[in-house]
Amino acid sequence: MELSQLNMFKVVAEQGSIIRASELLHCVPSNITNRIKLLEQELGVALFIRQGRGLVISPSGKLFLSYANKILSLCQEARGALDVGAEPSGMLSIGAIESSATGRLPRLLSRFHKNHPAVQMQFSTGVWSQLLSDILAYKLDGAVIAVKNQHPDIEYEELYTEELVVIASPLLGKINTPQDIKGKAIFMWPEGCPYRASLNTWLGEHRISSSINNIASYGTILGCVSSGAGVSVVPKGVFEQFSKIGEIEGHAFEDLKPIQNYFVWNRHTGLHRARDAFADLLKKEFKRT
Secondary structure, eight states, X not given: OOHHHHHHHHHHHHHTOHHHHHHHHTSOHHHHHHHHHHHHHHHTSOOEXXXXXXXXXXXXXXXXXXXXXXXXXXXXXXXXXXXXXXXXXXXXXXXXXXHHHHHTSHHHHHHHHXXXXXXXXXXXXXXXXXXXXXXXXXXXXXXXXXXXXXXXXEEEEEEEEEOEEEEEOGGGOOOOSGGGGTTSOEEEOOTTOHHXXXXXXXXXXXXXOOOEEEOOOHHHHHHHHHTTSOBEEEEHHHHHHHTTSSSOEEEOOTTSOOEEEEEEEETTSOOOHXXXXXXXXXXXXXXXX
């Protein structure tokens, strides 16, 4: 079954004549006749009832015509969706590390949906290694991460530099210098987190040894910190998001290395207008930050 056969069948059904259909399709009648016969043989039913020189569509033909119209309509829609000038549409699967999803993306996701209502967004969070694996496996169309892994199949677009903030409850007293953290419990994401790596470097430079408790959730980390149980280092965007709803203070240190965040995608996916529109929105937003 070919699209050209479906189109011939549709035109013949509408015109009730192979001669008139051949004139509209600019091909010889015998070609249409042979293609229709092949289609009937493949389907195992008669699509038309021959009446003299004319044709009347059969009951089976009427049923098949409804499907043929849907198939041809979807094909036309697909061609339009792939047109370079068409509006973004279809499914878009985006992932992000939790810090970006919490502190930077909520407003942008809402704006993207408003600007491109024909796009069906699927959004998920995960650690950067899993997000990269999903992009390489074509499970995600793009992701926001904080690590530049030099994989040959991954394209990177720099978005913003995320400043880091030491957070603590006022119950722990003043934190004016790195030495004020000494002896306090630290709550951080497990090894592999780039923010944790920056913290480890910073602590090493100031010769501070401290136990780090592994917690893979900003919500839990913030809960522990607000209760006065210890301190943490979080992206500035996360601190700003939660600073007003808990007993948490932020402390900035110039030598606490900020982390570059990126939008990444698989270079082999080719044209994807919805993904490109989302990337453009990210670049426009964070160009100002």
